[in-house]
Amino acid sequence: MDFQVVVLAGGNSKNLTPLVSKELPKPLLPVANCPVLNYVLHQLEQSNLKDLIVVVEGEDAALLVGAWISGTFIDRLHVEIAAVPEDIGTAGALRAISHHLTAKDILVVSGDLVSDVPPGALAATHRRHDAAVTTMLCSIPVSGPLESGSSGGKDKAKKLGRYNIIGLDPSKQFLLHIATGAEIEKDARISKRILHAVGQMEMRSDLMDAHMYAFKRSVLQEVLDVKDTFQSLKEDVLPYLVRSQLKSEALLNRTPQGEENSNEKVSSQNNQAFISRILANASTPSFHGIYSENPAGSSSTRKTHKCCVYIASSSSYCVRLNSIQAFMDINRDVTGDADHLLSPNNIIGPSPKLGTKTTVGPNCRLGEGSEMGDKCQVKRSIIGRHCRIGSHVKVVNSVVMNHVTIGDGCIIQGSVICSNVQLQERVELKDCQVGAGFVVTAGSEYKAESLAKKEK
Numbered sequence: 199m200d201f202q203v204v205v206l207a208g209g210n211s212k213n214l215t216p217l218v219s220k221e222l223p224k225p226l227l228p229v230a231n232c233p234v235l236n237y238v239l240h241q242l243e244q245s246n247l248k249d250l251i252v253v254v255e256g257e258d259a260a261l262l263v264g265a266w267i268s269g270t271f272i273d274r275l276h277v278e279i280a281a282v283p284e285d286i287g288t289a290g291a292l293r294a295i296s297h298h299l300t301a302k303d304i305l306v307v308s309g310d311l312v313s314d315v316p317p318g319a320l321a322a323t324h325r326r327h328d329a330a331v332t333t334m335l336c337s338i339p340v341s342g343p344l345e346s347g348s349s350g351g352k353d354k355a356k357k358l359g360r361y362n363i364i365g366l367d368p369s370k371q372f373l374l375h376i377a378t379g380a381e382i383e384k385d386a387r388i389s390k391r392i393l394h395a396v397g398q399m400e401m402r403s404d405l406m407d408a409h410m411y412a413f414k415r416s417v418l419q420e421v422l423d424v425k426d427t428f429q430s431l432k433e434d435v436l437p438y439l440v441r442s443q444l445k446s447e448a449l450l451n452r453t454p455q456g457e458e459n460s461n462e463k464v465s466s467q468n469n470q471a472f473i474s475r476i477l478a479n480a481s482t483p484s485f486h487g488i489y490s491e492n493p494a495g496s497s498s499t500r501k502t503h504k505c506c507v508y509i510a511s512s513s514s515y516c517v518r519l520n521s522i523q524a525f526m527d528i529n530r531d532v533t534g535d536a537d538h539l540l541s542p543n544n545i546i547g548p549s550p551k552l553g554t555k556t557t558v559g560p561n562c563r564l565g566e567g568s569e570m571g572d573k574c575q576v577k578r579s580i581i582g583r584h585c586r587i588g589s590h591v592k593v594v595n596s597v598v599m600n601h602v603t604i605g606d607g608c609i610i611q612g613s614v615i616c617s618n619v620q621l622q623e624r625v626e627l628k629d630c631q632v633g634a635g636f637v638v639t640a641g642s643e644y645k646a647e648s649l650a651k652k653e654k
Contacts, residue, residue: 201321201412202301203247206288207235207263207309209255213521216633216650217614223259225252225309226266227519228599230532230540231565231582233266234519237312237539243274245318247305250277251298253291255284287429288409293422299415306431308409310519312528314539315510317410323508324412330503331417331439333373334410335364336516339527364402366507373505374399376440378407378433405509407432408516417503436505443505515539522631525614529580529597534561553589565600582617605640 207225210218218224225235235252242250252267254260260281267277282294292299292306305321315334324332365375365388374396375388393399411431421428421435428434510516515536519528532539540563550564553572558564565582571589581587582599588606598604598615605623613630615621621632622640632638633650 200301201247201249201303201305202299202415203242203250203305203307203317204292204295204299205235205238205242205250205252205307205309206291207252207254209259209284211520214525216631216648217522217525217616219616219634220258221262222617222634223254223256223262224519225254225259225263227525228580228582228597229312229519229525229528230563230580232540234312234528235263235267235309236270238307238309239267239271239275241313241315242307242317243271245316245321247317247321248275249301250275251280251295252277252309253280253282253295255282255286255291257281288431289422289428289435292418292431293426296419296422299419302415304413304415304418306411306413308518311409311516312519312532312539313408313410313510313514313516314536315408315410315514315516320410320412320508323506327371327504327506329412329506330414330443331436332412332506332508333436334408334508334510334516335405336408336510336514337512338404338406339517362403362405362407364405365399366402367396368398368400370400370509371506373440373507375401376407376437378437406516407436408510409518411436414503439503440505443503522614526595526597526612530561530578530595533563533580534578537561571606588623599634 209223210220211224214224214227217227226233228234229237239250242248252263254263260279264279267275267279271277278298280295280298282291286294288306303321303324305317307317313336315336320332320334363375363377364373366372367374388399409432417439418435421438425434425438428438515531517524517528517531519525550566551569552558553570553574555572556570556574557576559575559577561578562576563580564576565585567584568581568587569585570576570587571591573589574587574591575593577594579593579596580598581593582602584600585598585602585604587593587604588608590607591604592609592611594610595612596610596614598610599617599619601618602615603620604610604615605621605625607624608621609626610621611628613627613632615627615632616634616636618635619632620637621627622638622642624641625638626643627638628644629646630644631648633648636649636651638644638649
């Protein structure tokens with residue numbers, strides 16, 4: 199479809215400390231023993247979108263990610279690795295590589311998105327409407343919004359501020375309003391002029407911006423050039439395009455000038471709010487329709503652009519790996535209800551060695567070359583490659599990465615154990631994260647702790 203794809207893969211995310219490190223940047227974090235970036239690249243390949251720029255924060259991380267892609271997708275994808283500085287934001291990353299963008303349309307995908315929604319569906323919607331931008335919306339995951347952090351009670355208030363308030367036209371094809379971040383905690387203000395222009399707007403708070411966008415390249419580059427302080431696609435670029443769309447289109451319905459700055463106040467307290475306002479005759483064409491019928495209008499109408507949406511099915515899986523809780527949730531999901539996202543390999547890898555009376559329950563995954571002693575129990579957990587696990591060990595609701603040594607009698611619940619960790623005998627961990635290469639001494643007990651080597 200002549201789309202150029204940009205995958206914003208990130209680098210060493212602070213939200214994922216101590217899971218990420220210089221040796222294991224965020225794009226290579228394992229989901230069911232497979233780098234999270236693999237899930238996005240596989241979906242793009244399935245949609246025949248094979249011309250990619252993978253943007254990685256930091257030179258060292260870019261080298262590691264490039265080496266993995268070369269070994270995994272050789273002769274399958276045409277991938278260019280672009281290293282950008284850290285902490286410049288999603289818009290900043292696109293601005294840094296804008297000279298590489300040459301196609302008519304650009305598909306931008308977050309590299310931490312684990313989803314079964316085909317990117318090609320978004321691209322097709324974008325082309326069908328000849329839109330300036332098309333964004334994918336999906337249902338909020340059961341565990342919380344895509345940006346959620348820890349699921350602890352202290353973060354519940356923080357979670358509420360992560361939802362979006364989205365305004366759609368009656369056909370649910372066009373994005374008319376979006377409020378994100380701190381804007382959510384205030385009452386939403388909708389211009390009367392906009393309501394007059396569209397006739398009817400549906401306000402939704404049960405949908406999330408999935409961080410997958412299709413842009414018309416000329417529009418994207420103009421915004422990045424003119425608005426050089428914009429850092430975020432979601433919080434800066436997308437709302438700007440939506441606002442400017444409405445300003446130009448509202449002129450087409452000749453709303454009186456006096457109403458331009460008056461607002462209709464809409465409470466955002468109730469989730470899944472639905473507000474329908476009929477302020478014009480229902481038979482009035484949408485402004486997109488008016489523009490298409492009257493292309494020879496004034497100069498202001500010539501600049502009218504469309505902001506469209508592709509709404510994924512409510513049964514679709516769509517979650518971003520951008521927090522430790524999300525890492526746990528996704529690893530649990532892809533070995534459970536979302537196991538269709540897994541590669542066709544067996545759940546238990548080649549040649550695992552299991553001791554006598556050792557049990558591995560459903561929704562588990564064991565990496566190749568790992569060994570377990572006698573009378574071990576593994577429930578709803580993932581064990582990486584080449585791990586050595588002693589006898590009488592319990593691993594429940596946890597992720598154990600590669601080359602981990604676990605001594606006899608250890609109990610691990612709800613925890614993440616990074617690569618090359620050594621747990622000595624009788625260690626008990628609950629809701630902990632143990633950074634790469636850390637040694638936990640015999641008999642230690644930790645709860646809700648983050649254990650990691652001190653950086654030199």
